[in-house]
Amino acid sequence: MSFASLGLSDALLQAISEQGYETPSPIQAEAIPAVLEGHDVMAAAQTGTGKTAGFTLPILEKLIDGQPAQANQARVLILTPTRELAAQVGESVSLYGKHLPLRSAVVFGGVKINPQMMRLRRGVDVLVATPGRLLDLYNQKAVRFTQLEILVLDEADRMLDMGFIHDIRKILALLPKNRQNLMFSATFSDEIRSLAKTMVNNPVEISVTPKNAAAKTVEQSLYPVDKAKKTALLIKLIKEQQWQQVLVFTRTKHGANRLTKKLESQGITASAIHGNKSQGARTKALAQFKEGTISTLVATDIAARGLDIDQLPQVVNFDLPNVSEDYVHRIGRTGRAGATGHAVSLVCADEFKLLKDIERLTKQVIERKPVEGFEPVHPLPDSKLDTRPFKAKKPKKPKNKAANPGHQDGQRSGDVARGHKPTGKNRRHAGKTTNTSDGAPKPQRNRNRSRTASNSTPK
Numbered sequence: 082m083s084f085a086s087l088g089l090s091d092a093l094l095q096a097i098s099e100q101g102y103e104t105p106s107p108i109q110a111e112a113i114p115a116v117l118e119g120h121d122v123m124a125a126a127q128t129g130t131g132k133t134a135g136f137t138l139p140i141l142e143k144l145i146d147g148q149p150a151q152a153n154q155a156r157v158l159i160l161t162p163t164r165e166l167a168a169q170v171g172e173s174v175s176l177y178g179k180h181l182p183l184r185s186a187v188v189f190g191g192v193k194i195n196p197q198m199m200r201l202r203r204g205v206d207v208l209v210a211t212p213g214r215l216l217d218l219y220n221q222k223a224v225r226f227t228q229l230e231i232l233v234l235d236e237a238d239r240m241l242d243m244g245f246i247h248d249i250r251k252i253l254a255l256l257p258k259n260r261q262n263l264m265f266s267a268t269f270s271d272e273i274r275s276l277a278k279t280m281v282n283n284p285v286e287i288s289v290t291p292k293n294a295a296a297k298t299v300e301q302s303l304y305p306v307d308k309a310k311k312t313a314l315l316i317k318l319i320k321e322q323q324w325q326q327v328l329v330f331t332r333t334k335h336g337a338n339r340l341t342k343k344l345e346s347q348g349i350t351a352s353a354i355h356g357n358k359s360q361g362a363r364t365k366a367l368a369q370f371k372e373g374t375i376s377t378l379v380a381t382d383i384a385a386r387g388l389d390i391d392q393l394p395q396v397v398n399f400d401l402p403n404v405s406e407d408y409v410h411r412i413g414r415t416g417r418a419g420a421t422g423h424a425v426s427l428v429c430a431d432e433f434k435l436l437k438d439i440e441r442l443t444k445q446v447i448e449r450k451p452v453e454g455f456e457p458v459h460p461l462p463d464s465k466l467d468t469r470p471f472k473a474k475k476p477k478k479p480k481n482k483a484a485n486p487g488h489q490d491g492q493r494s495g496d497v498a499r500g501h502k503p504t505g506k507n508r509r510h511a512g513k514t515t516n517t518s519d520g521a522p523k524p525q526r527n528r529n530r531s532r533t534a535s536n537s538t539p540k
């Protein structure tokens with residue numbers, strides 16, 4: 082299949098070919114025609130599947146026709162949970178739309194609001210936003226939605242994890258009823274489905290297996306070590322194994338800063354990325370990491386979400402995450418696109434309970450590789466696989482504070498059931514699906530649905 086056969090214009094095809102893309106990824110092959118036809122879409126897809134182009138390309142195609150945006154209006158609104166993801170989606174919009182006369186803007190918290198207000202004055206065709214800042218801009222009358230044609234909710238599960246549900250509901254209430262809705266989420270928990278019910282109408286459902294499916298391509302190992310010796314062990318590993326590009330996870334922002342300083346003092350080029358860093362510093366660190374100017378990026382879980390870093394060879398868990406599902410997300414950053422990745426965890430005795438939970442969730446005991454000279458004084462007990470089924474935790478009520486995307490780190494508000502990887506590659510209609518125990522819908526194909534029931538605005 083080619084991009085041309087999906088019905089995209091020459092200006093978009095040219096931008097796609099300049100990116101070096103030859104064939105549409107599975108989600109693109111499914112989503113592009115569905116969006117072009119004007120359907121609402123609900124897609125189970127993670128970062129790494131090509132989902133951004135999957136919604137951006139057909140949206141840009143649809144924007145070519147129609148009235149240009151008037152003052153302070155946005156024709157398409159793309160909501161993302163984090164600033165990084167907003168910036169990345171914004172870059173994709175600019176990249177794919179570079180041969181089109183369309184205007185776009187990216188707005189998020191943690192930076193001055195005035196330049197964003199100025200940018201919105203003439204109106205934009207595409208607005209990419211985090212929820213808190215969008216509401217601030219709306220309250221200051223900098224943005225209006227009377228011309229809104231399409232709403233995209235990207236990484237909906239993370240939005241809910243981060244406590245944005247109230248902001249999302251407020252935003253939905255501001256939008257015109259007659260619009261097209263696209264919802265992307267890595268997982269489809271009951272909570273996501275209940276949000277979907279209020280948002281999408283008779284959607285086409287798409288589910289793709291991510292090409293970075295962790296289990297297949299990630300070698301996992303564990304280094305038992307005392308807490309006090311973790312930094313020295315990490316330095317030894319980076320130097321001896323000559324890791325050129327390594328993403329290191331710490332549990333706290335201070336831990337990330339401390340570790341970065343120690344690595345730098347040993348001649349390792351490193352940067353920390355977390356919620357206390359300015360947006361400029363975070364963007365710069367990510368760019369340097371991608372181009373290879375720095376070898377080590379030290380990140381907290383929330384700051385790392387949605388980072389688009391291709392084919393990362395090495396992930397290190399300097400601390401194990403408190404939430405087992407985050408382990409799966411962390412190691413999913415390596416071994417993309419069929420390349421083998423390595424995920425190593427430095428684990429001290431205090432973390433044994435977290436380790437047991439992770440091994441229970443992933444249904445495997447992680448291979449241990451003791452390092453000479455780093456044998457722990459406080460031994461890590463042996464793991465025995467706990468085979469009891471893992472119960473999904475009930476989502477906690479979101480904290481109000483978490484609604485501010487400028488202060489994301491450390492403000493998780495409970496967990497929706499995660500780690501349920503979507504399987505298969507089926508395009509389905511929600512109106513004809515039933516929930517299975519893993520939260521995935523059972524496919525029942527029906528293409529002859531009445532379009533009059535939809536609130537889409539096909540063009």
Ligand code: AMP
Pocket residue numbers: 101102103104105106109127128129130131132133134389391
């Ligand atoms: P996403 O899942 O949207 O975060 O995209 C993951 C990566 O895949 C990005 O770096 C894209 O540039 C790249 N990508 C998207 N679509 C294609 C394609 N059809 N062929 C090759 N690479 C792609």
